Amino acid sequence: MLAREARRPALPADACTARRRALIGAAASAFAASVPLAWLWGFTVDDALISARVASRIAQGLGHRYDRGGPVVDAVTPLGFAYLLAPFARRGALAAFYFAKWFGASLSVATAAWLGARTAKEAGGASRLSILVPVALCAPLAAWCGAGMETGIVVALSTLSLGASRIAPLAAGLAAAWRPELVPWSIALTVGRVLAASNEPGADGPRGRVDVRALTLAVTLGTLPAAVVAAVRVAAFGRPVPLAFFAKPSDFAHGVFYAVASVLWTGAPMLVAAPWAIRRLDGQSRAILAAAAVHLGALVLAGGDWMAFFRLFVPVLPGLFLVGARLIAVARPWASATRVLAASAVSATLLFTKGESARRVLGDRLALIRTATPALRAARQVAALDIGWVGVATDADIVDLAGITDPSIAMLRGGHTSKRVPEGLLRHRHVDHLVLLADGPVDGGALADAPWARAVEARVAREAAELGFVLRATLEFSGEGLRYVVLTSKDEP
Numbered sequence: 001m002l003a004r005e006a007r008r009p010a011l012p013a014d015a016c017t018a019r020r021r022a023l024i025g026a027a028a029s030a031f032a033a034s035v036p037l038a039w040l041w042g043f044t045v046d047d048a049l050i051s052a053r054v055a056s057r058i059a060q061g062l063g064h065r066y067d068r069g070g071p072v073v074d075a076v077t078p079l080g081f082a083y084l085l086a087p088f089a090r091r092g093a094l095a096a097f098y099f100a101k102w103f104g105a106s107l108s109v110a111t112a113a114w115l116g117a118r119t120a121k122e123a124g125g126a127s128r129l130s131i132l133v134p135v136a137l138c139a140p141l142a143a144w145c146g147a148g149m150e151t152g153i154v155v156a157l158s159t160l161s162l163g164a165s166r167i168a169p170l171a172a173g174l175a176a177a178w179r180p181e182l183v184p185w186s187i188a189l190t191v192g193r194v195l196a197a198s199n200e201p202g203a204d205g206p207r208g209r210v211d212v213r214a215l216t217l218a219v220t221l222g223t224l225p226a227a228v229v230a231a232v233r234v235a236a237f238g239r240p241v242p243l244a245f246f247a248k249p250s251d252f253a254h255g256v257f258y259a260v261a262s263v264l265w266t267g268a269p270m271l272v273a274a275p276w277a278i279r280r281l282d283g284q285s286r287a288i289l290a291a292a293a294v295h296l297g298a299l300v301l302a303g304g305d306w307m308a309f310f311r312l313f314v315p316v317l318p319g320l321f322l323v324g325a326r327l328i329a330v331a332r333p334w335a336s337a338t339r340v341l342a343a344s345a346v347s348a349t350l351l352f353t354k355g356e357s358a359r360r361v362l363g364d365r366l367a368l369i370r371t372a373t374p375a376l377r378a379a380r381q382v383a384a385l386d387i388g389w390v391g392v393a394t395d396a397d398i399v400d401l402a403g404i405t406d407p408s409i410a411m412l413r414g415g416h417t418s419k420r421v422p423e424g425l426l427r428h429r430h431v432d433h434l435v436l437l438a439d440g441p442v443d444g445g446a447l448a449d450a451p452w453a454r455a456v457e458a459r460v461a462r463e464a465a466e467l468g469f470v471l472r473a474t475l476e477f478s479g480e481g482l483r484y485v486v487l488t489s490k491d492e493p
Contacts, residue, residue, distance in 0.1 A: 029116020036142030046388025048148035055085035078178035104152020108145035137347035177225035189291035190222035196283025250303020258304025267347035271324025277331035444471030
C-alpha cells in the first residue's frame with residue numbers, strides 16, 4: 001500500500017491549489033444555497049400538488065389524467081415531470097410531492113456546489129466568494145427549487161448549460177423543453193456562446209470566423225427538445241402548447257411589470273449592473289448576459305406569471321451569479337462591493353418581508369387537507385378553483401374552475417380566477433360539492449351575496465344558491481380573514 005502511494009505522481013503545486021480552491025468554493029456555495037432552502041422549506045403552490053395527483057394516477061395505471069374517471073389531459077406544463085414522480089406516487093399524491101421537494105432541493109445544492117467550484121477555480125481570488133452573501137439571501141431561487149415543482153431540475157439544466165462541456169447546449173435545450181418561455185433564451189445562449197468562441201484566442205481557424213458546423217449543432221441541441229415536446233403534445237393532446245397557456249392568459253402590461261419586478265427584486269441583476277466593467281468581460285460571459293436580456297423580453301411577451309417569487313425568472317439566476325462573480329475580478333473593488341451590498345440588501349428585504357408568510361404555505365395546505373377530508377368524504381363530483389390541495393383531500397372527480405386540468409373551461413374567456421363559466425355548469429357536470437374561497441364570513445342562507453374572493457366563485461355561487469346548495473363546513477386558515485367553505489347539494493346527507 002505504501003509502495004503504491006509512493007509511486008503515485010504528486011500533483012503540481014498549482015493543481016493542488018486549484019483543487020483546494022474548487023473544494024472550498026463548492027462547499028461554501030452548497031452551504032449558501034442550503035440556508036434559504038431550509039428557511040423557506042414550507043413554501044409551495046397548489047400547482048405542485050396538481051402534478052403530484054397526476055403522478056398518482058400514472059402510478060395507479062390510469063395514465064396522464066387528473067381524475068380517475070376523466071380524460072387524458074395536459075395538466076402539467078413540464079411534459080414528463082409527472083412520469084418522473086410516478087414511481088414515488090404509489091402511496092399517494094403527497095408522497096410524490098415530497099419526493100419532488102427533496103429532489104429539487106438536492107439538485108439545487110449540487111448545482112450550487114458545481115457553480116461554486118467552477119467560479120473558485122477562475123482568476124479573481126477569494127473576493128469572488130463575496131457573491132455567496134446574496135446567494136444565501138436569494139428567496140426566489142430557494143423557494144422554487146424546494147417548492148415541489150420542476151424548477152429545481154430546470155435550474156440544474158440551466159446551470160449545466162453554462163459549462164464548457166459539449167452537452168451544454170443540450171442542457172439549455174432540455175430546460176427550454178420543460179419551460180417553453182426559455183426557448184428564446186436557449187437559442188440566444190447557444191448562438192452567443194458559439195459566436196464568442198470564434199473570437200477567443202486559440203480558436204480553430206481565423207479569429208472571428210464562425211464555425212458553421214458548431215453553430216448548427218448548438219442551435220439544433222438548443223431547440224430540438226422543445227420541438228419534440230411540442231410534437232408529442234400535438235399527438236397526445238391536440239395542441240403544441242401547454243393547457244396552462246389558455247387557462248392562465250396574461251397581457252403585455254403585466255409582462256412588463258413582471259420583468260421589471262424580476263430585475264429589481266431577485267438581487268442577482270444588480271450584481272451585473274456594471275456597464276463599463278462588462279466591456280472587460282470575456283465573450284462567453286457577455287453571451288450569458290445577452291441571453292438573460294432575451295429572456296426578459298420573452299417574459300414580457302408571455303405576460304409574466306401570477307405566482308410569487310418570480311418563478312419564470314429563476315432559471316437565469318445562476319448565470320447572473322456566475323457573471324457577477326467574474327465582474328468582481330475585473331471591476332474596481334469599491335464598485336464590486338457596492339453591487340454585492342445592493343444585491344444583498346434587496347434580497348434580504350424580499351426574504352424577510354415575504355419569507356415568514358411564504359414558509360407557512362405548506363402547513364396551511366396540510367391543515368386544510370386534514371379538515372376538508374371528512375367534509376368531502378361523500379363527494380363524487382367537486383367543483384373548485386384551488387384544485388391542488390382539494391385533489392389531495394378527496395379522490396372524487398373535480399371540475400376545475402380555472403381550467404388548468406379541464407380543456408373546455410380553459411378555453412373560456414377570462415383569467416384563471418375569472419373564467420366566464422356558463423349557466424348550468426353545476427347541473428350539467430352533476431356537481432354535488434363546492435369548495436370556494438371567501439373573504440369573510442359566509443351566511444349559508446345568502447350564498448349569492450357572500451364575500452367571495454374571486455369572480456368565478458361568485459358566479460358559480462349564484463347557481464349553487466338557485467340549486468339549493470347548503471353550507472357544510474368552514475375551513476379556517478392563516479389567510480388574513482380568508483376561509484374556504486364547503487357547500488353540498490341539498491340531496492347530499
